[in-house]
Amino acid sequence: xxxxxxxxxxxxxxxxxxxxxxxxxxxxxxxxxxxxxxxxxxxxxxxxxxxxxxxxxxxxxxxxxxxxxxxxxxxxxxxxxxxxxxxxxxxxxxxxxxxxxxxxxxxxxxxxxxxxxxxxxxxxxxxxxxxxxxxxxxxxx
Amino acid sequence: xxxxxxxxxxxxxxxxxxxxxxxxxxxxxxxxxxxxxxxxxxxxxxxxxxxxxxxxxxxxxxxxxxxxxxxxxxxxxxxxxxxxxxxxxxxxxxxxxxxxxxxxxxxxxxxxxxxxxxxxxxxxxxxxxxxxxxxxxxxxxx
Numbered sequence: 679x680x681x682x683x684x685x686x687x688x689x690x691x692x693x694x695x696x697x698x699x700x701x702x703x704x705x706x707x708x709x710x711x712x713x714x715x716x717x718x719x720x721x722x723x724x725x726x727x728x729x730x731x732x733x734x735x736x737x738x739x740x741x742x743x744x745x746x747x748x749x750x751x752x753x754x755x756x757x758x759x760x761x762x763x764x765x766x767x768x769x770x771x772x773x774x775x776x777x778x779x780x781x782x783x784x785x786x787x788x789x790x791x792x793x794x795x796x797x798x799x800x801x802x803x804x805x806x807x808x809x810x811x812x813x814x815x816x817x818x819x
Numbered sequence: 820x821x822x823x824x825x826x827x828x829x830x831x832x833x834x835x836x837x838x839x840x841x842x843x844x845x846x847x848x849x850x851x852x853x854x855x856x857x858x859x860x861x862x863x864x865x866x867x868x869x870x871x872x873x874x875x876x877x878x879x880x881x882x883x884x885x886x887x888x889x890x891x892x893x894x895x896x897x898x899x900x901x902x903x904x905x906x907x908x909x910x911x912x913x914x915x916x917x918x919x920x921x922x923x924x925x926x927x928x929x930x931x932x933x934x935x936x937x938x939x940x941x942x943x944x945x946x947x948x949x950x951x952x953x954x955x956x957x958x959x960x961x
Contacts, residue, residue, distance in 0.1 A: 684845035685870035689877020690884065691838035692850065692922075697885035697892055699831020700824065705895035709821040711944070711951040718821045720828040725925060727832020728839065732930035735840030739847070754938045761917020762924075766943035768909025770950025772898045775921040776914060777852040779907075780875065781882035782894045789896045793907040798860065800911025801853070805861045 693781040699724040702782045704773025711770055768800075827889075839927050846870060851923020852878075853914035902960075917943075 700706045701724055709718035752758075769775055774782075774793050782790045839850040848870070859871035886892040898906060914920040917939055919928060924943075928936020954960050 681846055681867075681870045682873040684841060685848075686873040686877040688838045688842040688846075688850060689874035690881035691834050691841065691877075692852075692874075693878040693881025693883075694885035695831040695834030695836075695838060695881075696878075697831070697882040698834060698889055699828045700821075700893065701831065702882060703821070703893045703895055705893075705897060706821045708897065708951055708955075711947045712955060713948050714952055714956060716820045718823050720821075720824050723825045723828035724832040724835065725929075727829040728836035728926045729832075729930050731833050731836025732839045732843075732926055735836075735843050736930050739843050742844075743847075752935060754935050758917050758935055758939055759942055761913045761915070762939040762942035763946050764909050764913030765917055765920060766913070766946025767950050768906040768911075768913060769921075769943060770947035771902050771909070771954065772896070772906035774906065775852075775910060776856060777878070777920070777922050779910075780852065780856070780878050782879075782892065784879040784883040784886070785892055785894050787894055787896075789900070789903060790894060792900060793903050796904045796907025797911035798856070800908040800913075801857050801860065801915050802911075803908070804912050804915040805857070 692777065693784075695724075695728070696778050696781045699727075702778045704778075706773075707769075707775075707778070708773040711773075835922075835926060836930075839922070839930075842874070843927070849923060849927045850874075851919045851927060853911075853920040854918070854923055857915050899960075913943075 696702050699720070701721065706718060707721060709716065710721035772793060776797065779790060779794050779797060783794060842848050842850045855871045855874055858866050859868055859875060862868055882892060896903070919936065919939060924936040924939040929940055
């Protein structure tokens with residue numbers, strides 16, 4: 679219950695931040711990615727502001743859980759990078775990443791809905807492949 | 820073409836960082852939107868839906884509240900519907916394969932100094948910029 683309340687407040691703050699910074703506007707994100715055109719560096723300032731506050735929280739959290747095990751350090755692998763490449767491709771085509779797309783649902787725009795439904799379908803495709811692979815692996819064992 | 824707005828950008832960024840900080844300190848969770856959405860729809864073993872759904876409901880409501888205070892939200896989509904569908908599929912599949920998006924890797928992971936998140940963020944920004952260059956300046960389709 680408590681968990682859900684703080685998560686809801688976090689979601690509210692996140693959605694407000696995306697809106698105030700205009701990251702919910704794909705044209706603005708595309709203009710950041712358009713480094714050879716009329717470049718709009720706003721996204722870098724959004725990320726900078728977010729990193730500043732988030733890094734403080736990370737320090738506090740680390741101090742609080744100093745006795746806990748450090749999370750297993752995973753390496754930079756092909757899966758991480760190919761995922762980032764596919765995501766970057768989609769991001770560059772539409773100017774939407776998951777957070778801003780979900781926040782922009784508030785406008786009631788059909789195009790935003792079309793993007794979000796496609797995004798969920800892409801996630802479902804990944805889940806399906808994962809499960810298929812897990813089943814195949816279990817069959818092999 | 821959009822106007823450079825460093826002040827509102829930084830203020831919005833601070834709000835986003837506060838959201839991520841709150842979720843980390845209160846819930847001990849990472850505010851990665853793609854992971855929250857993916858695990859809310861297809862929860863893995865032992866994963867809870869409750870807090871994720873609360874976060875996801877808060878997201879558009881926070882956007883709505885901010886647009887009441889700060890002026891209407893402009894959502895200017897320049898992409899055609901078929902490309903929008905392709906982009907959505909790529910973003911959904913890619914963020915789950917790469918375990919994160921702009922929030923999870925770009926904000927939360929980078930603020931932890933995670934090498935994986937730094938590598939992922941540099942990769943998707945570079946590929947995104949390359950995609951815009953090709954579609955906008957070479958092909959002229961976006």
